[in-house]
Amino acid sequence: MTAEELDIQLFTTAVKQSSGYDFSDYSEKSLRRRLAKVLMDNRMDLRMLVAEIRKNPQFAEKIVKEITVNTTELFRDPAVWQAIRYRILPQFKENKTINIWHAGCSTGQEVYSMLILLNEVGMLEKARVYGTDLNSDVLETARKGIYKYRFNIGYLDNFDKVIKENPYNYEIFYDVPYSKYFDIDKNKDLISMNKFLTEKPVFKKHDLVQENNIFPCKFDIIMCRNVIIYFNYNLQNRVFQLFYESLHPGGYLILGMHETILGPYSAFFEKKEQFYVKKTT
Amino acid sequence: MSKTEVNVYKAIIIGGSAGSFQVVTSILQALPADFPLPLLLCLHRLKHVRSGFVEALSLKSKIPVIEPYDKDVIKPGKVYLAPANYHMYIELGNRFALSTEEAVNHSRPSIDLSFIAAAHAFQHKLVGIILSGANKDGAYGLKTIAELGGLTIVQDPSQCEIPTMTETAISLFPKHHVWSVEKITNFLINLK
Ligand SMILES: C[S@@+](CC[C@H](N)C(=O)[O-])C[C@H]1O[C@@H](n2cnc3c(N)ncnc32)[C@H](O)[C@@H]1O
Numbered sequence: 001m002t003a004e005e006l007d008i009q010l011f012t013t014a015v016k017q018s019s020g021y022d023f024s025d026y027s028e029k030s031l032r033r034r035l036a037k038v039l040m041d042n043r044m045d046l047r048m049l050v051a052e053i054r055k056n057p058q059f060a061e062k063i064v065k066e067i068t069v070n071t072t073e074l075f076r077d078p079a080v081w082q083a084i085r086y087r088i089l090p091q092f093k094e095n096k097t098i099n100i101w102h103a104g105c106s107t108g109q110e111v112y113s114m115l116i117l118l119n120e121v122g123m124l125e126k127a128r129v130y131g132t133d134l135n136s137d138v139l140e141t142a143r144k145g146i147y148k149y150r151f152n153i154g155y156l157d158n159f160d161k162v163i164k165e166n167p168y169n170y171e172i173f174y175d176v177p178y179s180k181y182f183d184i185d186k187n188k189d190l191i192s193m194n195k196f197l198t199e200k201p202v203f204k205k206h207d208l209v210q211e212n213n214i215f216p217c218k219f220d221i222i223m224c225r226n227v228i229i230y231f232n233y234n235l236q237n238r239v240f241q242l243f244y245e246s247l248h249p250g251g252y253l254i255l256g257m258h259e260t261i262l263g264p265y266s267a268f269f270e271k272k273e274q275f276y277v278k279k280t281t
Numbered sequence: 282m283s284k285t286e287v288n289v290y291k292a293i294i295i296g297g298s299a300g301s302f303q304v305v306t307s308i309l310q311a312l313p314a315d316f317p318l319p320l321l322l323c324l325h326r327l328k329h330v331r332s333g334f335v336e337a338l339s340l341k342s343k344i345p346v347i348e349p350y351d352k353d354v355i356k357p358g359k360v361y362l363a364p365a366n367y368h369m370y371i372e373l374g375n376r377f378a379l380s381t382e383e384a385v386n387h388s389r390p391s392i393d394l395s396f397i398a399a400a401h402a403f404q405h406k407l408v409g410i411i412l413s414g415a416n417k418d419g420a421y422g423l424k425t426i427a428e429l430g431g432l433t434i435v436q437d438p439s440q441c442e443i444p445t446m447t448e449t450a451i452s453l454f455p456k457h458h459v460w461s462v463e464k465i466t467n468f469l470i471n472l473k
Contacts, residue, residue: 027378027397028372029370029371029378030370030378030380031374067383068380069286071381071382071383072381076366076395226381228351229351229379229380229381233352256351256378257353257366258348258350258367259350259351260350260351262352
């Protein structure tokens with residue numbers, strides 16, 4: 001074992017013993033990079049960090065939150081959302097309910113993107129939408145649905161692409177005002193989701209490494225984007241199994257733009273464009 | 282430089298920003314279909330040209346140009362373009378790793394981060410090249426490649442549409458090779 005591998009192991013073991021979280025199957029180099037950043041931000045060396053983690057479970061929890069990457073956007077990758085709107089959601093239009101799980105939803109922008117789409121296609125009523133993450137702080141932000149406007153300003157373009165334009169018919173233009181879904185307060189630098197949106201989803205803490213489906217239902221759509229890029233092959237397989245078991249046959253697994261199913265679980269899904277559909281048998 | 286020395290390289294990585302698109306296209310156009318190494322491209326792009334970039338680069342290239350997926354194996358004879366909105370790293374086992382970590386100096390992909398990752402993965406078997414650009418990204422990364430024994434090349438700033446990036450790289454580490462696009466292209470063509 002190299003000195004660096006040993007460092008990582010010291011760290012993951014301490015975290016596991018103190019907080020219960022298990023990072024041993026995260027991608028090694030990415031974890032190493034995050035660890036370097038956490039050491040810098042906390043002005044500590046590894047020895048000090050590990051000692052403090054062992055002593056203080058709350059500190060361990062704080063470090064877990066810092067180690068994970070929480071970046072997210074409203075309508076990240078508009079082409080994906082256009083496909084969801086025009087290709088995927090219509091397939092569930094006649095169903096009585098549609099169950100959607102956003103795993104690793106971070107501060108919730110992805111969940112609100114979905115809710116806005118559901119409302120545009122008239123399916124919000126019958127939808128049950130769940131957002132989960134390991135990090136309770138990001139879930140708190142997600143529940144509030146209030147974001148820094150500065151960070152989201154570029155994404156009004158994305159909103160326009162997904163909500164106002166129709167990529168399959170350029171003659172159509174839906175003149176949907178932003179105020180239908182959120183308020184923008186430029187002075188306070190805030191963008192706040194409207195109440196009918198924030199009331200809708202259920203946000204719950206959930207750990208993809210160690211827990212199974214914690215909801216009393218199976219899902220028609222599971223979105224898990226830009227989460228498994230931080231996992232190694234073993235952990236990815238575990239997560240694919242969890243998603244496979246939690247989907248209805250014909251249900252969709254939506255990964256990030258540059259994520260794929262490698263390994264045995266690819267045989268259990270049919271790939272449609274960039275989406276994975278659970279095979280029936 | 283003798284042929285045997287040339288033979289030791291395992292990968293090429295090129296970073297560029299404003300004014301580099303033409304240069305990259307002309308380099309790709311000149312490279313033979315049986316180019317023997319993986320060529321990694323980390324280019325900044327305008328917010329509005331997020332898609333269509335691969336297609337534009339593919340038009341003139343005899344080598345396939347692809348945006349890698351997370352954990353794809355890095356293979357010779359391919360051009361890999363860092364996808365928009367992700368940082369591109371190299372994981373254990375000669376694989377790509379993508380990440381959505383915060384932009385660095387307003388850039389995602391960040392040239393510095395890709396160069397540093399490649400420098401650690403390929404050490405002295407790496408060639409790093411910095412092209413035209415209007416910011417300072419890449420200078421630190423190119424220095425890292427040089428320090429770990431790789432070959433480092435900067436496009437001659439007097440030839441650059443915008444020389445900020447190349448000039449910064451040179452002032453941070455004056456020992457980089459400073460070459461014209463023609464010389465860079467010939468060097469790459471002769472990697473056999
Ligand atoms: C980069 S964000 C992705 C946000 C959103 N899905 C998107 O693509 O914009 C990754 C999220 O995964 C969460 N995460 C990391 N490990 C996790 C785990 N074991 N279980 C659940 N969530 C996890 C992190 O806390 C973080 O919020």
